[in-house]
Amino acid sequence: MADVDASKVVVDGSPDELPVSTSSWNPLRRAFRPYVSFSPSTVNASESSSTIATLRVIVKKPLVARLTEGIVETYQICNPTLKYSEALNPKHFLTNPSTGVLNDGYDNANSDLILHVNFELVNFERKRRYTVKDILGQGTFGQVAKCWDLETNCYVAVKIIKNQPAYYRQAVVEVSILHMLNQKFNPDDKHHIVRTLDYFVFQRHLCISFEMLGSNLYELIKMNHFKGFSLSIVQMFSKQILHALIVMKDAGIIHCDMKPENILISTSVKPTEIKVIDFGSACMEGRTVYSYIQSRYYRSPEVVLGYPYTASIDMWSFGCIVAELFLGLPLFPGASEYDLLKRMVQILGGQPPDNLLRDSKNTGKFFKHVRSIYHLEHDATSEELISAYQVLTEDEYEARESKRPSIGKNYFNHVKLEDIIANYPYRKNLPEEEISKESLTRLALVDFLRGLVEFDPGKRWSPLQASGHPFVTGEPFRCPYQPSHETPRIPVIYTITVDHNPGGGHWLAAGLSPQVSSVNYYLSLSSPHFQKVPMSYGRNYGSLGSHGSYNDSTGFVSSYGSYSDINSMHAYNSPVGPCGFNMHVHVGGQLLGSSPDARYRSQLSHGTGFDVSPFGGVGPMSLGASPSQFTPPSSQMHFSSASPGKHGPTSPERSSSRGILLGKAAAIGQYNKCWGYPTMCMQPYGSASERGPGFCANGMSCIHSDAQFQGHGAHSVISSSSHSNWKQQMGVGNGLSLNLTSANQKSYPAHSVDNSRVVCAHSLEIPCDKPEGSSSLPDPADWDPNYSDESLLQEDTAEFNSLNSEFTSCVCLGEPSDASTLTSKTGRYGHGHNQANPSSKFLSSNESLLFFASGGLAYSLTESSPSTSHDVKDIINMARQCIHVTTEQILTHLPMLCLAIVCHGCI
Numbered sequence: 001m002a003d004v005d006a007s008k009v010v011v012d013g014s015p016d017e018l019p020v021s022t023s024s025w026n027p028l029r030r031a032f033r034p035y036v037s038f039s040p041s042t043v044n045a046s047e048s049s050s051t052i053a054t055l056r057v058i059v060k061k062p063l064v065a066r067l068t069e070g071i072v073e074t075y076q077i078c079n080p081t082l083k084y085s086e087a088l089n090p091k092h093f094l095t096n097p098s099t100g101v102l103n104d105g106y107d108n109a110n111s112d113l114i115l116h117v118n119f120e121l122v123n124f125e126r127k128r129r130y131t132v133k134d135i136l137g138q139g140t141f142g143q144v145a146k147c148w149d150l151e152t153n154c155y156v157a158v159k160i161i162k163n164q165p166a167y168y169r170q171a172v173v174e175v176s177i178l179h180m181l182n183q184k185f186n187p188d189d190k191h192h193i194v195r196t197l198d199y200f201v202f203q204r205h206l207c208i209s210f211e212m213l214g215s216n217l218y219e220l221i222k223m224n225h226f227k228g229f230s231l232s233i234v235q236m237f238s239k240q241i242l243h244a245l246i247v248m249k250d251a252g253i254i255h256c257d258m259k260p261e262n263i264l265i266s267t268s269v270k271p272t273e274i275k276v277i278d279f280g281s282a283c284m285e286g287r288t289v290y291s292y293i294q295s296r297y298y299r300s301p302e303v304v305l306g307y308p309y310t311a312s313i314d315m316w317s318f319g320c321i322v323a324e325l326f327l328g329l330p331l332f333p334g335a336s337e338y339d340l341l342k343r344m345v346q347i348l349g350g351q352p353p354d355n356l357l358r359d360s361k362n363t364g365k366f367f368k369h370v371r372s373i374y375h376l377e378h379d380a381t382s383e384e385l386i387s388a389y390q391v392l393t394e395d396e397y398e399a400r401e402s403k404r405p406s407i408g409k410n411y412f413n414h415v416k417l418e419d420i421i422a423n424y425p426y427r428k429n430l431p432e433e434e435i436s437k438e439s440l441t442r443l444a445l446v447d448f449l450r451g452l453v454e455f456d457p458g459k460r461w462s463p464l465q466a467s468g469h470p471f472v473t474g475e476p477f478r479c480p481y482q483p484s485h486e487t488p489r490i491p492v493i494y495t496i497t498v499d500h501n502p503g504g505g506h507w508l509a510a511g512l513s514p515q516v517s518s519v520n521y522y523l524s525l526s527s528p529h530f531q532k533v534p535m536s537y538g539r540n541y542g543s544l545g546s547h548g549s550y551n552d553s554t555g556f557v558s559s560y561g562s563y564s565d566i567n568s569m570h571a572y573n574s575p576v577g578p579c580g581f582n583m584h585v586h587v588g589g590q591l592l593g594s595s596p597d598a599r600y601r602s603q604l605s606h607g608t609g610f611d612v613s614p615f616g617g618v619g620p621m622s623l624g625a626s627p628s629q630f631t632p633p634s635s636q637m638h639f640s641s642a643s644p645g646k647h648g649p650t651s652p653e654r655s656s657s658r659g660i661l662l663g664k665a666a667a668i669g670q671y672n673k674c675w676g677y678p679t680m681c682m683q684p685y686g687s688a689s690e691r692g693p694g695f696c697a698n699g700m701s702c703i704h705s706d707a708q709f710q711g712h713g714a715h716s717v718i719s720s721s722s723h724s725n726w727k728q729q730m731g732v733g734n735g736l737s738l739n740l741t742s743a744n745q746k747s748y749p750a751h752s753v754d755n756s757r758v759v760c761a762h763s764l765e766i767p768c769d770k771p772e773g774s775s776s777l778p779d780p781a782d783w784d785p786n787y788s789d790e791s792l793l794q795e796d797t798a799e800f801n802s803l804n805s806e807f808t809s810c811v812c813l814g815e816p817s818d819a820s821t822l823t824s825k826t827g828r829y830g831h832g833h834n835q836a837n838p839s840s841k842f843l844s845s846n847e848s849l850l851f852f853a854s855g856g857l858a859y860s861l862t863e864s865s866p867s868t869s870h871d872v873k874d875i876i877n878m879a880r881q882c883i884h885v886t887t888e889q890i891l892t893h894l895p896m897l898c899l900a901i902v903c904h905g906c907i
């Protein structure tokens, strides 16, 4: 903001009164005037009042602005022949490094588009130009640039995604999720979620334009010298974040990266508003894939422990954010996951419940057994269940993991949450009565936090429950808050599926034009990574016909079909546009045929092209294929193992062959998400015409349908929608009958830690002189907000490989589904791969799968555009681009590529 120099006033006089210089230099009359001094004491009253009436304030601009504004005009006055052109200026690079090494020199070595001031980003489809002015942030997925939108004459923030398939795909998911949130759930922009304005591909980079926002909450805390905000501000921000969380929960979206850095102040509105940004890690509830998510300080215990997670992980992060807003420091600044867990246990008292620990993948990394996990013991005095688990000591951890865990500093002078909050210093000079008032609000805050940073995700409050807390509503806090019971419901009411399938899918489905609903544009040729495929490929997904939408050969206008079954209406936006990405919005009911997590799908479906893809655009298609094959939503909570064929993936029989993993998988598919792979599941039950040519038409899936089901199940291991349900179902698959749901199981008090909730009687101590956290003010360099970045796109390898091997097995045309054969086949590609050694001859199974898939894609491209006369070399190159393999690897896997081509040719 320009500062006002109130001391510098001039008397507004008529120019005529000003002396005219008689020298050769003739200054501008209004710019230069003689100084007229005046002093109130030296002028009489009437003079003074008339003078004051003509006083005006000079707004002093920054010096640089004053010296340079209009300098071109000034120079041109000096030298009328001067022809200034901005284009001739040396480039002021904004991207670092700025050496172009990739993408014909457009990208640097990190696959970031090299930006400089006044660089133009262009949406050619909509003829919209954005002039880059500055860099706002650099993140995992690319850069965010401050741009001038030449159409609206406003600044916007454009996120320019790295030119790499994995990032690209994930960004597509981000666009689709934001689109859904904006359009369906937040059309009036009242729920504190950032708005997308445009998206397009420029120089092989997906660009997403957002409304321009201001500083993030971390920056605000930092500006405040890591001192917390007043409780009224914390309350205001909490309320707004909860708004966003309620909407996300309703939409079935898990943000997966809630942290102060991802909450920005909106500069355009008064009073101050905040908005949640960065849906780059978000996923659909019930279709979680990644196990390594959330930034460390805000990571929930179930994610650390590797337990199936739900939207309640965002509530944990939210609790951490609220505490940090008040304290100015992160509540759990764990330097490692071990440190993080230790801090949680110490600060909160207690530990995750045994049922969670029993079924988490990483429990053994952090906990040891101290008694039998199957013989539950009660504490003699408290009647509470005694936990069978105990956190490892640092030495024990080191012994197990062969490395000492990193342990961070302690910033608080107290250990327990109640004490940390109560003893946080009060603002100086606060009157006594204000202190006692605030102490009550602090009690409310502790109670609020207790409901959020609750170890048991089943007991953790939902956003709606939390929003009724007196801390948020401002009602007087009298006793621990008991939220009203929330009816368990289908987690995904509105659902999108994101199909990245060039063969059958299409770009951003009908209406996926952010906030330009009337302009139904699509991104033709907009996917640099997934090439355009003619509409005719849609026929591969025969059931689409049922929606009556894919028949539209012109395709560029949104057609809207609907499908209804007994209990629900599945509105279905048919995809339009020719390439790779569908968004299907299912309103009012669960998407039974939904495909798995989009990110997972995206890993595998690209270019599969031969319709055995368990992912490729099949979820919604399955709905159209044969409605009768779907469990009506009313049966959502139950698995009918009695109809294994109909409910294929849920069959315990199928799953048992895979052991516990699949047992869980089968069971937790309570919402039948596995039906997202209907090519296999449904094949035996629909006629060829019903299924359409894309459905098992090649027969290969029939041979290995069991394996397919298992593969789906394996995937679903991590798509549990609620751990309690998952628990319940687990017995189905593994033969254990562990009837321990979070609802009926108490949490266990940790050894020697008090797990009691705060009660009103809790007395607040008067602040100590030494502020909490002042013992050693944290160095922001200690912060590691981007902890999850490096691994954000890592899949849960166990599930991925399991699915992968199943998938690979399914493309073994005509071969028996003998497990050993399959193992040896997939095993071959599973060994020897070393990412650090690109010259490695072998591909990992993931890569070989992609390689295989890309072969199919390449072939379909060749077929679809014969005029471009691709030869085998092109195909190999295309396949190669898909996974960046070396020539040696290609040669090693050439037979596989050929097989892919043959497979595709068979369809």
Ligand SMILES: Nc1ncnc2c1ncn2[C@@H]1O[C@H](COP(=O)(O)OP(=O)(O)OP(=O)(O)O)[C@@H](O)[C@H]1O
Binding pocket: 136, 137, 138, 139, 140, 141, 142, 144, 157, 159, 194, 210, 211, 212, 213, 214, 216, 257, 261, 262, 264, 277, 278, 279, 280, 786, 789
């Ligand atoms: N709409 C916006 N307005 C202003 N600044 C923004 C906006 N969106 C993002 N930014 C800035 O860009 C940074 C990176 O954005 P974003 O978090 O979406 O990208 P990312 O690659 O996912 O980052 P990260 O790796 O930190 O998760 C943000 O921290 C913020 O400073």
